[in-house]
Structures are given as C-alpha cells and as structure tokens.
Amino acid sequence: MISIKNVRKSFQTKQGTLTAVDNVNLEINEGEIFGVIGYSGAGKSTLIRMLNKLESPTEGSITIAGREISKIKGAELRKARQEISMIFQHFNLLWSRTVRENIAFPLEIAGVSGAERKRRVDELIKLVGLEGRESAYPSQLSGGQKQRVGIARALANNPKVLLCDEATSALDPQTTDSILELLVDINKRLGLTIVLITHEMHVIRKICHRVAVMENGGIVELGPVLDVFRNPKQPITKRFVQQVTEPEETKDTVEHLIKRYPTGSVIQLTFVGETVEQPLITNLVRNYAITANILQGKISQTQSGSYGSLFIHLDGPEQEVQNALEYIRSQQIGVEVIG
Numbered sequence: 001m002i003s004i005k006n007v008r009k010s011f012q013t014k015q016g017t018l019t020a021v022d023n024v025n026l027e028i029n030e031g032e033i034f035g036v037i038g039y040s041g042a043g044k045s046t047l048i049r050m051l052n053k054l055e056s057p058t059e060g061s062i063t064i065a066g067r068e069i070s071k072i073k074g075a076e077l078r079k080a081r082q083e084i085s086m087i088f089q090h091f092n093l094l095w096s097r098t099v100r101e102n103i104a105f106p107l108e109i110a111g112v113s114g115a116e117r118k119r120r121v122d123e124l125i126k127l128v129g130l131e132g133r134e135s136a137y138p139s140q141l142s143g144g145q146k147q148r149v150g151i152a153r154a155l156a157n158n159p160k161v162l163l164c165d166e167a168t169s170a171l172d173p174q175t176t177d178s179i180l181e182l183l184v185d186i187n188k189r190l191g192l193t194i195v196l197i198t199h200e201m202h203v204i205r206k207i208c209h210r211v212a213v214m215e216n217g218g219i220v221e222l223g224p225v226l227d228v229f230r231n232p233k234q235p236i237t238k239r240f241v242q243q244v245t246e247p248e249e250t251k252d253t254v255e256h257l258i259k260r261y262p263t264g265s266v267i268q269l270t271f272v273g274e275t276v277e278q279p280l281i282t283n284l285v286r287n288y289a290i291t292a293n294i295l296q297g298k299i300s301q302t303q304s305g306s307y308g309s310l311f312i313h314l315d316g317p318e319q320e321v322q323n324a325l326e327y328i329r330s331q332q333i334g335v336e337v338i339g
C-alpha cells in the first residue's frame with residue numbers, strides 16, 4: 001500500500017542543512033496497522049507529513065496505492081489526497097460547527113449531494129458511536145468524543161490510509177484504550193491501512209502489527225511488535241520496551257532544552273513537567289507587538305503536567321521579537337531559534 005524508497009528530507013537553515021529524515025526505506029502492507037515510535041525530534045512527523053504531501057522528500061520516492069505521490073498534480077493529486085486522511089493529537093475540529101457539520105465538511109468539499117451526504121454522515125456517526133451527540137459543538141464534548149468526530153471526519157471520503165499523529169497523546173488512559181479499540185474495529189471492518197506515530201510504547205503494543213523505531217531521522221529497528229517486545233536489539237528500543245514493563249516515573253522538574261538555529265523568528269520549546277504553552281503565548285501576544293502562532297506542536301498530558309515540543313513562529317518588529325525572547329528567557333523557558 002505504501003512504499004517509501006531511499007527517502008531523505010532536509011531543511012535548509014542558516015547553520016547548514018538539517019536532515020530530519022535520513023535514508024528511510026519502508027513497505028507498509030494493505031490492511032496493516034503500522035506504528036512508528038521515537039522520541040521528540042526523531043523525524044516521525046516529517047515522515048508522516050511526507051505521506052500526506054504536506055512536505056515533499058528532498059530525495060527518494062513515496063508510492064501510495066500505486067501512485068508515486070511526488071509526481072502527481074491537479075485532479076490526480078486531489079484524488080490521492082482523499083485516499084489519505086489524518087487525525088491529530090489536538091483533534092483540529094471546526095469549533096463553530098456541530099458534530100454533524102464537522103463530519104459533513106469533507107463531503108461538502110468533495111461536492112457530495114445533500115441526501116447522500118446525510119446518509120453518509122449518519123453511517124459515520126454510528127460507526128464511531130456518537131449517536132445522540134450530532135448537534136453538540138466540540139466544546140461540549142469530552143476528549144474521547146472529540147477524537148471520535150476527528151475519526152469520523154477522516155473516514156468521510158472512504159480513504160485507503162489513515163494517518164494518526166499522536167492521536168491519543170492528549171487523552172487519559174481509559175479514553176486512549178477506547179479510541180485504540182475503535183481504530184482496531186475500523187481497521188478490521190473497513191480493511192483500512194493505519195499508520196500511527198507515537199512516543200508511547202503501550203499504544204504500539206496494544207494495536208500495531210509491526211513497528212519501526214526512529215532515531216535521528218533513521219529507522220534503527222523494524223519488525224513485528226511481538227518480536228520487538230521479546231527481543232529488542234537497539235538500546236533505544238530497550239528503553240521503549242521498558243516504558244511498558246516498568247513505567248518511568250514522571251519527572252516533576254521543568255527541563256527546557258536550548259538549541260540554536262540560524263534566524264530569529266521560529267522558536268522551539270521542549271519542556272517536561274508543567275504546562276507552559278498557553279499562558280506563554282497569551283502573555284506574548286498581550287505584551288508585545290508580535291504575533292505568535294504554533295506551527296506544529298506536540299504536548300502530552302500526564303498527571304503531573306505536560307511534556308512535549310512546540311514550534312512557535314514569532315513575527316513583528318525586530319526589537320519586539322527580541323523583547324519577547326527576553327521575556328521567555330525570564331520565564332526560564334528554553335528557547336531554540338530555528339529560522
């Protein structure tokens with residue numbers, strides 16, 4: 001179903017070339033639930049974004065359902081995009097629309113007519129177990145229900161592949177289990193190929209058939225989940241396996257990693273132990289003449305706080321950006337300026 005051949009993805013920064021995905025080769029079978037695990041910065045998101053054509057490989061080729069996706073354009077590209085859907089950690093729902101309207105949205109865009117659209121939405125609501133909540137707005141739903149809307153919306157156009165980007169990382173353990181069960185159910189009923197990325201080994205163990213372990217942009221270990229569990233070869237894989245057998249204690253300290261990239265407008269925050277992102281961004285925008293937008297973020301909630309990595313784009317007059325960075329430093333939050 002998916003064939004990734006010699007794929008490399010590099011980003012140009014002022015300090016030189018940053019290779020996010022390095023010489024990856026992978027075949028994912030039709031109907032498989034395939035997991036990619038790695039720590040923050042390993043290259044998982046970049047890999048999954050290339051499957052979705054949100055990024056293009058610098059080198060190599062990606063073929064999905066017989067189409068080499070880097071070579072197609074126009075109507076063929078639109079069709080290919082319909083065949084690959086994605087669900088997200090923070091659901092990405094339309095907040096001003098009801099459950100029904102959220103699920104109907106991709107069908108509207110695809111030009112599916114009123115009666116057919118209604119029939120299809122009813123079917124999807126039933127499939128994901130949201131009967132009775134059709135008229136609710138996302139803000140009235142629990143995290144698990146929001147992700148059910150995300151899944152129904154992703155399935156609206158009958159995709160062949162479902163990409164899951166840390167889809168359960170924002171959910172509590174019980175809700176995580178129910179969403180994972182739903183994914184297995186969908187995989188069995190619809191024969192859908194599922195590719196999921198995560199930093200949590202219990203997610204892999206629960207539902208994946210095979211797993212690839214990523215480190216520094218490359219795949220360092222690959223195999224059936226049971227084999228990898230019984231006989232992990234790489235040190236990093238052993239650490240992930242230990243996560244499940246001996247859960248790590250959550251650190252309570254805030255650790256902010258500081259790396260430096262060439263130009264001054266995108267910052268990356270990596271943090272452990274405390275929720276920093278929302279108050280930080282609110283204060284930045286309130287106090288400085290800048291805009292601050294999250295480009296890409298991964299935040300995992302634990303009982304003692306959150307951890308993860310965020311890319312935030314700061315834009316505005318140079319002096320204001322500098323003042324904002326000073327403010328972030330004064331909050332003892334690590335700043336990585338990445339260009």
Ligand code: ADP
Pocket residue numbers: 011013018019020038039040041042043044045046047309338
């Ligand atoms: P993961 O999903 O495993 O956390 P990512 O794919 O997000 O990893 O990132 C891999 C590496 O690529 C990181 O070092 C990150 O800083 C870098 N990276 C990702 N996107 C960009 C970008 N648009 N520009 C520059 N560097 C990037």
